[in-house]
Amino acid sequence: MSIVDTVLTGLDSELAGLRDTYRQLHRHPELSFQEHGTSQLVAEKLASFGYSVQHIGGTGVVGVLANGEGPTVLSRADMDALPVTEATGLPYASTVEGVMHACGHDVHVTALLGAAQLLAQGRDAWSGTFIALFQPAEELGGGSQAMVDDGLAAKVPRPDVVLGQHVMPLPAGVVATATGPVLSAGDSLKVTVHGKGSHGSMPHMSVDPVVLAASIVLKLQTIVSRETKPGEFAVVTVGALNAGTKSNIIPDRAVLLLNIRSYDNKLRTRVLDAIERIVKGECAAAGSPREPEFEFYDQFPLTSNDAGVTEKVTAAFTSHFGGAAVQHASRQTASEDFSRIPDAFGVPYTYWLLGGCDPQTYRAAAARGTVEQDIPANHSPFFAPVVEPTLSMGVQSHVAAALAYLGPN
Secondary structure, three states, X not given: OOHHHHHHHHHHHHHHHHHXXXXXXXXXXXXXXXXXXXXXXXHHHHHHHOOEEEEOOOOOEEEEEEEOOOOEEEEEEEOOOEOOOOOXXXXXXXXXXXXXXXXXXXXXXXXXXXXXXXXXXXXXHOOEEEEXXXXXXXXXXXXXXXXXXXXXXXXXXXXXXEEEEEEEEEEOOOEEEOOEEEEOEXXXXXXXXXXXXXXXXXXXHOEOXXXXXXXXXXXXXXXXXXXXXXXXXXXXXXXXXXXXOOOOEEOOEEEEEEEEEEOOHHHHHHHHHHHHHHHHHHHHHHOOOOOOEEEEXXXXXXXXXXXXXXXXXXXXXXXXXXXXXXXXXXXXXXXXOOOHHHHHHOOOEEEEEEEEEOHHHHHHHHHHOOHHHHOOOOOOXXXXXXXXOHHHHHHHHHHHHHHHHHOOO
């Protein structure tokens, strides 16, 4: 019996409780930085497993289990829900109006709790220190930074490696890994441009910010189509354009909300520089009376997996699950703030994908070539990972990855 199998011997007896925990979390979702009930549940369970527990970053929770000499491994799960009205029809659907675990963070919390429990119960099989970190406010991109700003790096042992996973619309029973960029960097940007207001019948007396904003929107499309090398990835989306209140009033300003994604930090810088150049240039061409204003928010770092860590964890997955259950992860255009945690310690990391879709449903959609149309993605009001084998795979993957470092070498 392998060391992973030894530690996982108690999984079957714990699954019923884990499923109850998952359904409880799903019924009672909490928005970013409001995860008070979730935080309390996590802290109480970690303490009952024998972990040293502390709250870091407001609702963030960290449990440390020191178990002799050896490496230190930190595994992370995020806890917050989304302002989405659930439409799954599940018997354990959200009871909180307008709030839902539409991104699977309830899976993440439950899986890491299960792994933390099994590692505590099986501590005779491994040596070192295991840290279970439960992070708030991933959806806002600020939860990991809140923990870092609250002294995370000084309050817990420095890990040798940081691990994370995310449930995705892949078939349950599958994990997917990849080296290098796996999630994009994401930037949200508020741009305010200024004009000169006037009566709608007297446009000659105005500097029309609506026309100015429209010109900016069109010109921004050339950043990807004409300034980005074919084969390189970038997204520039104008998600909102707001100006004016009445048909016969030319307003004095317009506000654009942009979202930018990239897999390369140098390209990201070029795209952001191009946005600023285009906005300022269009403002100058329109005779704008004031300089435009740029305000960044909801920023997410690039998630780029360390090759050595990823290869070691992938080998552990392959050994435990078998090669058929371990896939290559395609790059995702979604973004995460996970990497700020390993970056705060200056240590390598890997972040893998966990399948959560009913395998039969997925296979049928794949056969039709309609996976993207038929399988609800994260943030959808219909997003609903199947409880099993999603939970058991999530627990096992955390245990296998941690023991790749904590087990005997």
